[in-house]
Amino acid sequence: MPDDKNTPRDTSASTKAGASTKTGAGPRVRTIPDGDNRPRLVCPDCDYIQYENPLIVVGAVASWEGKILLCRRAIEPRKGYWTMPAGYLELNEAAAHGAVRETREEACAEIEIDALLAVYNIPRISQVQLIYRATLVSPDCAPGEESEEVALFDWDRIPWDDLAFPSVIWALNHYDEVRDQAVFAARTNALDNAWGEISRD
């Protein structure tokens, strides 16, 4: 899904879940392994089973004196559009650590995490996003490798029409909603707000 508009990184299924440089190699037959109850990708050459799991994206809505840090993407998908710093959680990394690292990598900025702002579910692409509220420790920021430009936006200057993904819009609105609250329940997107409905399906 390299062109998926909900994917905050260019790390598509083919590059993140597994890839091979030899045509036809690797797990490629979908079948239910013995003792399992769901179809998995299996390599017909060596019987290796490729379990696929949802991916965790971590990110931060970070502010400096009321201004919001955004990055203009230098990579597909959504090259040229604006996003908060966010990306895939790495192995052996805590979620808040990952948000700090992504902000450092994409915006060369240092932040202090303040609260869990939101958990967004995008089941269509098997993604769970943990977005934190954070404060910049200084206004210093600069484009990292994956950004064309980074900037601190006054709230009324946020480029709403040029945001990269729905979850960027959700996160900015949720940030605004809890702006004056020290303690709040982590927000979620519409799917999960309907907890009464989904819990009985």
Place this chain on the structure above:
Amino acid sequence: MPDDKNTPRDTSASTKAGASTKTGAGPRVRTIPDGDNRPRLVCPDCDYIQYENPLIVVGAVASWEGKILLCRRAIEPRKGYWTMPAGYLELNEAAAHGAVRETREEACAEIEIDALLAVYNIPRISQVQLIYRATLVSPDCAPGEESEEVALFDWDRIPWDDLAFPSVIWALNHYDEVRDQAVFAARTNALDNAWGEISRD
């Protein structure tokens, strides 16, 4: 890590991340692929790259008239010990849906999710746990395939000495902490509570 005490399921790295029935087959050489910056497992036979990602565990602390639903594990790790219903999030599944499904599978119980109780990080085993607070829709429950026994415990009868994992203890204590609160910040474990400290590392 099949014997890891922080793993709420028997779904260890070898069965969840990938497994092969042929000895030595599948991704097994750790090397940094071209264009990457971290070592990955590569299959020397076909060059297939096995990307490894953190896993998401979802679960619920569910109550019925003040009693807490717990399951005694029928499987390793920690067979015979008690846990809240929890397990790995599946592909194309929202986190709250997963908590409902796990409760159905492990305790044959129906719940309604009320709030995100906690996000626990266990970076040593690359696990992020999303634990919800929930209410049973009836006191009906019964052991699912992975449970030897399920029961509704009065708070002062919780088998603290026989809980399966640290995160079960964390979740129960956090449940108690926010028992009377409709709105609260999702809890986390010690690592992430030290946000001021970890955000600058």
